[in-house]
Amino acid sequence: MIQPEVLDILKCPSCGGLELTIGSGRRPDLICSxxxxxxxxxxxxxxxxxxESPPLPGSYRTETLSNVIAGIYNFVAPVMSLAIWRCSPLRYVDHENRALGRARGGIYLEAPIGTGLALxxxxxxxxxxxxxxxxxxxxMLFKAQKRLSKVSLPFQLVRADYSNLPFRDGVVRSLQSLNGLHGFTDRVSALAEFHRCLEDQGFFSGSALVRAQTDVADVVLERYERYGIYPMLRSTEFLLQEVRAAGFDDVSFSTHGAVMFFSGERSDATLNQDFSRPAV
Ligand SMILES: C[S@@+](CC[C@H](N)C(=O)[O-])C[C@H]1O[C@@H](n2cnc3c(N)ncnc32)[C@H](O)[C@@H]1O
Ligand SMILES: [Zn+2]
Structure with missing residues (x-):
């Protein structure tokens, strides 16, 4: 059952209302007052x-694809990371460790969680x-649930769209988005939602596939984009400029093969500043 501390931070994704309660009955729904x-x-x-949210072009396809690959993701992701992206899967674990540590006593949000492989x-x-x-x-959520059911900390999975997160403003202390940015259909909305949900100076980190790092990866990324698997693959500089423009400070990064890891802090100061046009 959903814990009270989770109910306390939820927000209705339809109207923005802050009171969601658990209905009665054998299979209760969450109801917006x-x-x-x-x-x-x-x-x-x-x-x-x-x-009622209008589906973005391509979103059904992404969802169907995710449902299809969920069964093999835990095996395929590390193999692809090593063989194609040229990045040790242990780097994800390392990055996860750091981001979870930054939650210290607060809320840690993984968006998207996938199968919970690195967490x-x-x-x-x-x-x-x-x-x-x-x-x-x-x-993906059911796989993550099975995996996380063995961990010692309280957790709550939520089916949601990261472009319209059902959480109140400023409730998250550390937000991790591994393998996220490159797959966002609407990166501006997703980054704006991350910014909204994080507390001031909250920690934002993640990873994304980027172009122009290795020839093998570029060939595969080219196919991904052509067949609409990932919509907007860009260079490291382009993604970092977008992250900064969304209101994140002290953004640092490192690339390992075709994977760029980044981290920064939520800030109001940089939000909507006019960053020079990012290079593609
Ligand atoms: C490549 S997986 C990454 C999962 C995990 N972070 C990892 O690194 O193992 C991308 C995930 O994004 C999810 N996803 C795609 N579009 C989404 C959206 N609009 N809102 C929430 N999740 C989405 C997919 O279902 C999929 O599980
Ligand atoms: Zn509502």
């Missing part, structure tokens, strides 16, 4: 994708965070 939207809870995971191995008793994981694919 303001607009009366009902959000089903499936195997303990609330479905907080706004029912589950690093969660330890000494961490003191409430873990939230967001994804739009049910199959």
């Amino acid at each position: 303001d607009c009366d939207s009902h959000y089903p809870i499936v195997r303990g995971i609330p479905d907080l994708v706004a029912p 589950a191995p690093v969660v330890a008793d000494h961490h003191d965070a409430l873990i939230l994981g967001v994804d739009k694919s049910w199959k």
